[in-house]
Amino acid sequence: MARSKSSSEEKDPSPSFEDALAGLEAIVEAMEHEQLPLEDLVAHYEKGSALLSRCESILQSARGRIELITLHNQNEIAGEASARSLDTSPTPTDSSDDSDDDDHDIRLF
Numbered sequence: 001m002a003r004s005k006s007s008s009e010e011k012d013p014s015p016s017f018e019d020a021l022a023g024l025e026a027i028v029e030a031m032e033h034e035q036l037p038l039e040d041l042v043a044h045y046e047k048g049s050a051l052l053s054r055c056e057s058i059l060q061s062a063r064g065r066i067e068l069i070t071l072h073n074q075n076e077i078a079g080e081a082s083a084r085s086l087d088t089s090p091t092p093t094d095s096s097d098d099s100d101d102d103d104h105d106i107r108l109f
Contacts, residue, residue, distance in 0.1 A: 015054060
């Protein structure tokens with residue numbers, strides 16, 4: 001029979017950036033200021049390494065999202081500038097010089 005997951009297993013086990021950073025800071029503090037046995041130091045180092053990887057992963061994801069937003073905004077600005085340049089381009093106006101129009105008229109007499 002399949003085992004049901006507990007509520008702690010159903011949650012995302014990955015900490016948020018802030019939680020991972022706080023945990024990393026606590027580990028560094030403990031390693032620097034406490035007299036820990038070698039086995040505890042290695043365990044702290046291992047956990048700290050995992051938290052550091054998590055922080056770097058979150059930062060990389062955020063950086064990618066920011067780059068996409070920036071690119072999107074630049075494309076919108078370029079599109080708006082292009083539309084404005086089309087709107088401000090000189091348009092043909094009615095002038096008293098219709099000699100070009102006379103060349104294209106068909107006259108019967």
